Amino acid sequence: MFYRTHNCGELTKKDLGKKVVLSGWIKNIRNLGSLCFLDLRDFFGIIQLFFSKKFIIKNKQDHIELGKEFLIQVEGEVVKRKSKNKKIPTGEIEILVSKLEILNFSLSPPFLIEEKTDGDEETRMKYRYLDIRRNSIxxxxxxxxxxxxxxxxxxxxxxxxxxxxxxxxxxxxxxxxxxxxxxxxxxxxxxxxxxxxxxxxxxxxxxxxxxxxxxxxxxxxxxxxxxxxxxxxxxxxxxxxxxxxxxxxxxxxxxxxxxxxxxxxxxxxxxxxPYTKSIQCYGTNSPDLRFEMEFIELNDFFLKKGIFSFQKEKLTIGIKVPNFAHYTCDKINSILKGIKELKINEKEIFWIKFLPNKKFFSSQKELFNNENCKIILQYFKAVPGDLLFIIHGKRKETREKMSKIRLEMTKILNVKNTKIYxxxxxxxxxxxxxxxxxxxxxxxxxxxxxxxxxxxxxxxxxxxxxxxxxxxxxxxxxxxxxxxxxxxxxxxxxxxxxxxxxxxxxxxxxxxxxxxxxxxxxxxxxxxxxxxxxxxxxxxxxxxxxxxxxxxIAFPKNNSGRDLMINTPSTLKNEKLKELNLK
Missing domain, CATH: 3.30.930.10 (Bira Bifunctional Protein; Domain 2)
Structure with missing residues (x-):
């Protein structure tokens, strides 16, 4: 093949001594004294090249040094690599370059083409063709x-x-x-x-x-x-x-x-x-089952136990959050206020902390006295360290709000294990x-x-x-x-x-x-x-x-529905609008 005999990811120790031709983009450049080391990247992987600084590079312009993302072709011999890199398949060998030709020059990339890139999403979408060179994409x-x-x-x-x-x-x-x-x-x-x-x-x-x-x-x-x-x-x-x-x-x-x-x-x-059970237990028809915290309905319980404060409300529900009682009152209130679109006032939501020393603390002491707290903790089957949230209001809105609280707690507790399905x-x-x-x-x-x-x-x-x-x-x-x-x-x-x-x-x-x-x-x-x-x-x-x-997605739109790379949607010329009978 004219441009390459092998790709950058396939050569190993078994290829030692082979004469090869490779083509790819320069990922990194390291100048060490009289020697120059390059990491060459193509679709298949990365391999290290090295050559003398006195080496004559074909097509090199006098005022331009080799740079990142230059497209080059090299000929050379597969040799043992002195400083091995166990992170890549080609880490035990390198290419002693005998010939290098620049196939195409490149501007300096607008962001690092690395896994941990410094490019924000907007910049990477504008230069999506460069972002695709990153392994993750x-x-x-x-x-x-x-x-x-x-x-x-x-x-x-x-x-x-x-x-x-x-x-x-x-x-x-x-x-x-x-x-x-x-x-x-x-x-x-x-x-x-x-x-x-x-x-x-x-x-x-x-x-x-x-x-x-x-x-x-x-x-x-x-x-x-x-x-x-x-x-x-x-x-x-x-x-x-x-x-x-x-x-x-x-x-x-x-x-x-x-x-x-x-x-x-x-x-x-x-x-x-069924849908109705999903709404009843989780407040959504898209429940995440990687964690517990099902809703517990409290209307009948409060009526039976003589806690009458909620009788006039349409629905009262609660959840038990494990390992959360150590959070301060200010921190809990701050979390609730920070949940987007929650819009909860202090008369709608209450919480009870069951502390590790088996003491408890309520956000509404007048409503949840010691006796009531003990009853509620038993009903929830709470253990020391648990935090209980109780919310009341209109049925649909109450379940939606508790669903948001449940999800926020899982984020803070970091229980969303992406390896569990x-x-x-x-x-x-x-x-x-x-x-x-x-x-x-x-x-x-x-x-x-x-x-x-x-x-x-x-x-x-x-x-x-x-x-x-x-x-x-x-x-x-x-x-x-x-x-x-x-x-x-x-x-x-x-x-x-x-x-x-x-x-x-x-x-x-x-x-x-x-x-x-x-x-x-x-x-x-x-x-x-x-x-x-x-x-x-x-x-x-x-x-x-x-x-x-x-x-x-190879070429996605942003959250406003725009393709920043090709700048669409865009306006049409008057001639085109007339042709389409739109003007």
Whole structure:
């Protein structure tokens, strides 16, 4: 090969004496007296070079010395390295250079291309092509390739057919905001970038496809976060003639296979709990089970024990935080005030410290006297060193606030072990939820989710008191507090689908305009079917114990939805706007 006979990561002691040609970027330069040492890096690894300072470098400009990230080609002999480096595979050998040619010069990099770089996220995203040279980002992209390959192999071997679906579709009224694309040939007409292949994968099932999958880009015009991007990748799957148990059983095996194959981790059997229990015990439908601290409901307990202060409140709950009683009162109050969006006043939350000497201290001595404290500590099964938090208020808000406190405590206690994985299926999520702003119901997920069979009769009732109690035949996979995937058994009956649309407030005309093609398809023997979609970016982040999915995307957007490298989104010239009939 013209540019190299070997790569920088493959040479070892067995290659001693070989004449080799290598190409790569200069990682480090060390001038030691009459000798010069370089670390040469390519995609495969790093190797040390050395040569005399009197050495003539081909293509070297008189006023430019060799610098970091210069691209060079060298010829030389593999020799024993005197000062061995056991941290790299090539650490026992080095290259005695006989010829060096500069293939390309480089500016001084804006940040250190090292694992512990000095570059902030904004700078690294602006120069993402340099950031990719760092092992951490490069290895993440290799992991992404490997897991994508394993996904395709596993699903293909289990009868799934990979099928591409359209990206340019009509805007759908359900879900997040869509990105729209003007069509030049028809003034006033627009495409929408799909948020998911939902309807098309259902149409494939109606078309007789038994199992479908696709590793697909999706687009949502929403606020970006560390665990969310406006364009993201889904592992999208659908199966015919299945119920919820069929889907959960297969995809539990699928996830276990990926963890075992990619990380050699044997996951424990997945827990499975209803949505209502998850909210009751953890205040969220994405519980992190790597630690305890389940909510303890106290309404009945306080009433029974004659502690009447909370009777008028709708809900009183508590949690037990281990190894936290040594924190000072000021420190505890400071932590509570520092939790974002908590908005708790002193009349809503109380705490009791059970000190190591078996004494206790309450933040509200008037309310929790010594006798009451003893009763509460016994009820919580507290041990010396525990701190109890008790909060009361409106049901939904109280659980949400306690959930935030629970998560904050885990951060401080540093109990989120990234090498432990606790998967859980959340099932029976709500079908519909009331939107106070629009004064109508909206789908908890999407309007094509089937209700559980036992709740179907609620759809036919004239009164709507029970509509919010209808459970969806749906499921979400949570691992370590992060939603990795979600799906449902779909509606395959036109009558039920039409009923859902009506409960969502659509008129007959709107149903026909928005979903007429789909309703028509349901009339042609639509089979029972269901599926799931996993977030590939999130799955990768969980596998590596990293909360920022941007580290697993080659060219991500920042938290404002901008690509700092190519400076997009950007404005269009007037000529282009006129061509698109936008001006």
């Amino acid at each position: 490069k290895n993440n992209l290799i992991l992404r390739h490997n897991i994508s390959l394993e996904i395709r192999n596993y699903l293909s071997n289990n009868g799934f057919l990979e099928i591409e679906t359209p990206i340019l579709i009509n805007e759908t009224p359900e879900g997040a905001r869509s990105f729209v694309v003007p069509y030049r040939n028809h003034k006033g007409l627009f495409y929408s970038l799909h948020q998911s292949p939902q309807l098309f994968k259902q149409l494939l099932m109606i078309g007789g496809i038994d199992k479908y999958f696709q590793i697909v880009k999706c687009f949502r015009d929403e606020d970006a976060r560390s665990d969310r991007q406006i364009e993201f990748t889904q592992i999208d799957c659908e199966m015919s003639f299945v119920d919820m148990n069929d889907v959960l059983n297969f995809f539990e095996k699928f996830i276990k296979h990926l963890f075992k194959k990619i990380k050699n981790i044997q996951l424990e059997p997945f827990r499975c709990i 606790k998967p859980i299926w959340i099932i029976d999520l709500p079908l519909l939820e009331w939107n106070e702003k629009s004064k109508k119901f909206k789908s908890f997920h999407h309007p094509f989710t089937s209700p559980v069979k036992e709740d179907l009769h609620f759809l036919d009732e004239e009164k709507k008191e029970n509509i919010e109690n209808i459970r969806a035949n749906s499921y979400e996979l949570i691992i370590n507090g992060v939603e990795i995937g979600g799906g449902s058994i779909r509606i395959h009956n036109k009558k039920i689908q039409k009923s859902i649309f009506k409960h969502l407030g659509y008129s007959e005309k709107e149903i026909e305009y928005e979903f007429g093609f789909f309703n028509k398809a349901l009339e042609y023997g639509a089979p029972p079917h269901g599926g799931i979609a996993f977030g590939l970016d999130r799955l990768l982040a969980i596998l590596e114990g990293n909360e920022n999915i941007k580290n697993f």
